Amino acid sequence: MIRKVNIAVIGTGRMGSVHCRNIVRQIPEAELTAVCDIRLEVAQAVADELGIQRVVRDYHDLLSDANIEAVLIASSTPTHAAIIKDAAQAGKQIFCEKPLAMDLGEIDGALAAAEKAGVKLQVGFNRRFDKSFRRVREIVASGEIGRPCILRITNRDPDFPAMEFLRASGGIFLDLAIHDFDMVRYQLGEVVEVYAMGNVLLEPELNEFGDLDTDVVVLKFANGAVGAIDNSRKAVYGYDQRLEVFCSNGTAMAGNEQEDAAIVGNQAGFLSAKPPYFFMQRYAPCYVEEVRQFVECVRNDMPVPVTGTDGRAAVVLGYAAWKSYRENRPVKISEIG
Amino acid sequence: MIRKVNIAVIGTGRMGSVHCRNIVRQIPEAELTAVCDIRLEVAQAVADELGIQRVVRDYHDLLSDANIEAVLIASSTPTHAAIIKDAAQAGKQIFCEKPLAMDLGEIDGALAAAEKAGVKLQVGFNRRFDKSFRRVREIVASGEIGRPCILRITNRDPDFPAMEFLRASGGIFLDLAIHDFDMVRYQLGEVVEVYAMGNVLLEPELNEFGDLDTDVVVLKFANGAVGAIDNSRKAVYGYDQRLEVFCSNGTAMAGNEQEDAAIVGNQAGFLSAKPPYFFMQRYAPCYVEEVRQFVECVRNDMPVPVTGTDGRAAVVLGYAAWKSYRENRPVKISEIG
């Protein structure tokens, strides 16, 4: 009989409910013991669907339950840091959705709490668990294609989120590009300097709150490599997720996946399918795998694959990009908090 | 509250256990009420994993249970026909794995029983539910690329099954190519004549029982189109599943999927990934979708998407191919039972 990790999910909205289903259906090493949401009826609906007995509105009720070993935090971003601190004090192992927080001070507080309590803290950078991006990293890390020289990422959403979401999102560098800022570190290690340019080309309303819908960011890495990321809020042909690590003895690329493998040839040429629509579809297996690995780390007391430090570093890069954009100059990462 | 279809799975081996997991985890419109296997411990293991209360050794125990509306038959092929008959007499809706039976008389008996009882009988030709093959069919059926002229299928397994399985399998035309014989009917309708050639090029042991490991089958369709299928028992680069319907105003193709989207470029060229390993991986979503549609048909009393007649027709084509191969001549489908 395998030892199961008793886990509670705090925040059962879009992302949290996906985690709940994944735990129940695809992670036999975990037991979903309880669900929590300040909108109790939202938590209740998930519990009903999955047959979960315990449903609470206040996450403190779960922290005092000695039977619960770990919490998965998928509540709204502004609540992350406080829940992490409380959960750490209660001795829970912690998986927290990205970003840890918008404020670096809050992040530092949360990290310190976790460290002091000696609990694990994994951050939900799901793309690290994508099979193609992993494969690129393995090939590069193996050294078989030599030294990394140029990293390129194309990360374009298929459409804008709601404007009210955007207004509170931290903007394109802290919301959309944050995944790239983690990915570049996953692939090539630390960044020392960034330069960002961008524009509002698709949705003028963004000008009201100083956000962008289009950007390019270039990066210098500690290992000497250089990189370029490009982002857009709206790629009408679908969620565009590409990566390349060009090295001294070869190149490793991750192309887009396709919704299906059908191709139609006619007088216009050959038409093939768009990519899977959005992150929920494209990265579905990653959401399972990140939590599965977290559970394994808890069961076997191993270091988690994406640490709080990783979570902080991506936010720092986001702030550096914004600073670079606003001051129109390259910004050293050391300039940020 | 949705009405759930109470369903029992008979035969919980490799395929049956997949169906059990799919029903529990991914088909909320069905309730897996009971599982049955003559190897009771096999059924018990599946029940334990999925939290199923009722576990029986003898399927008759399930047929007398008025609470069970439908059965999914995934037991060994020789038992299919008898279970269908019994289940039909008991008024159960029936989903049966392919092939219905090896003997056309047995198939006819089973079909007659289902018809007499007025119950649904769906056959498990899972590939009809593959998104790419469906897309090809939709495009062709829409008429946008004109009249079908040539159908081509490449269906190659990544490796041989166990020899003892092969000895009882009905041989390459009734075991491996049977999926293609259903697929050609799904895409282009009825076949009127086939010619088959083949050889033993990979595994001499097959000669002991007259089977082949390599074949090509050509077909004439009632609509005037022609087709060619090729099969192999062992494609070392992986499970090769391709289809093309060439039409008077274009062509529709379904290519292979890939294990991942990574590509490595070096002095040798560009290396991309193999296809997903085998049917369990490649057609995983199809196993869910075929049962989901069956459940929908039961709930809404609609005709099933793959009928007993379809199940029979594919077996007839398999026999026609064997007859053609053995007599080295084209064989009309009307020559077979």
Add this chain to the structure above:
Amino acid sequence: MIRKVNIAVIGTGRMGSVHCRNIVRQIPEAELTAVCDIRLEVAQAVADELGIQRVVRDYHDLLSDANIEAVLIASSTPTHAAIIKDAAQAGKQIFCEKPLAMDLGEIDGALAAAEKAGVKLQVGFNRRFDKSFRRVREIVASGEIGRPCILRITNRDPDFPAMEFLRASGGIFLDLAIHDFDMVRYQLGEVVEVYAMGNVLLEPELNEFGDLDTDVVVLKFANGAVGAIDNSRKAVYGYDQRLEVFCSNGTAMAGNEQEDAAIVGNQAGFLSAKPPYFFMQRYAPCYVEEVRQFVECVRNDMPVPVTGTDGRAAVVLGYAAWKSYRENRPVKISEIG
């Protein structure tokens, strides 16, 4: 100073004029000494374009010229055999466009004449010189992917030739598929049996003279492999030229080339270019290379890469396919002349 082979081109229509330009512009080892066409003005135009001094109407005038070492025959098919005989008797080295002739007796006469005279006779099966098809053959011949098991060819023209051409062409198996009948021998060696099916699905006028616009031919090879060819007279998406040799330890494929490398992504998906329009574009480099190699063989007295025997064998396969189609039975190659 390189020794140049003095060559005369007999027949300066579409194909002959291409050969003339290739010799003058791209084969420095050859000197185009004279051109000949029964339509003198056609030959004159080519001569003017390329600065050729000698222009004749009657090819016999060239054969008596001791200065001419080789002739390239690109006149109409019915004249090939007689010109070969005359050129052989005159001691000229011979390159002849395909097919050698429609009548096997004529072919035999021409081959005997060349053999008796001890002159080289190369047949214009240009596709053997395609870089992708060559690469497939090299890989297969190297043994690195094991034993050949299945050969597949798709050969579809982009559109019908003129009906009056078709009426005298020998029909789909002797005109269009003849290239495939040579290609299969190039790739896998001798064929022992064929079975052909076909239909008129695109152009009813073909029924007037018993031709087909759609066919599938299956083949058994002496080495035990099996094969399938499919042909169409009209692929609206362009000239479709694909080949696969599936082997026991891998597969080697030659896909289509593309008119350009542009891809457009929009809400419909990703659209890529059609193949190069037709044989003149797709196989342009082959027309140079086959003559270049012929010239090299003449200069160094080596055996030619495509022999008269090869030219005969492809025609035999064409007749076998017609016999198979008309009698609806597999036909052994040994049944034909």
Add this chain to the structure above:
Amino acid sequence: MIRKVNIAVIGTGRMGSVHCRNIVRQIPEAELTAVCDIRLEVAQAVADELGIQRVVRDYHDLLSDANIEAVLIASSTPTHAAIIKDAAQAGKQIFCEKPLAMDLGEIDGALAAAEKAGVKLQVGFNRRFDKSFRRVREIVASGEIGRPCILRITNRDPDFPAMEFLRASGGIFLDLAIHDFDMVRYQLGEVVEVYAMGNVLLEPELNEFGDLDTDVVVLKFANGAVGAIDNSRKAVYGYDQRLEVFCSNGTAMAGNEQEDAAIVGNQAGFLSAKPPYFFMQRYAPCYVEEVRQFVECVRNDMPVPVTGTDGRAAVVLGYAAWKSYRENRPVKISEIG
């Protein structure tokens, strides 16, 4: 009878000899009247190969020949400006290889001379004539995929040129990236600002003269779009030439071409061919087309497709990139001469 443009080629080294062959063999509207090289034997060899009567060492001898209407300048870069001035004064139409000169003052002098004399001056930015890049531009210019937002170029050489060439080349931004600086203007129009980063990761000897082997350049366009170029001196998998213009309603990409269309599948995956080796192979048709269009413009007195202004603008961008790299700050194009 078509009117032929009498053209002389000045400089018959690697690039010049290619132009000579192209004019003679593939541009019937031009007559190659004379060739010139300060290494007379080099010019003589080309003349012998192509049957050109007139061979001179000093280009002034050609300028006084009233029979010569146009000159194609393919001599070494430092000689370009002076030859342009002299040729313009002599009233010749001018095609000049890129770059016009390294010194902006020299370029301005040459442009002024051509303008004063009222002669055409076309610059040899061959990539504008690539069918795939043209197709991208056509699609974008048509407006069918909306407003340009992001331009991406990957331009990587397969290997380093000789070090002595590099030392005098102007460095990576004026030698390698200069093609991209023209291409971005061809695709999206004027650039207003650039930021460049780079490194020496492959060949330490470059540090001796301050050159780079790896770089990324980002650009702001006058139309609001942003762009990123990446360059390397050595891509071991071959000459990597990719371009994308991402727009508000779609994206247009130009991928790499391939040496052949063969694909080998085995236990490692699927291996496809590298790109054509280098610019002489990949852009071969462009070298013909640019001169063909120049000849057409001369014959019909039309504006040339790549002007002296275009030639100057690319050099300006190269200097801006160097300034940006050296000062590590974004540089406005208006800052450069």
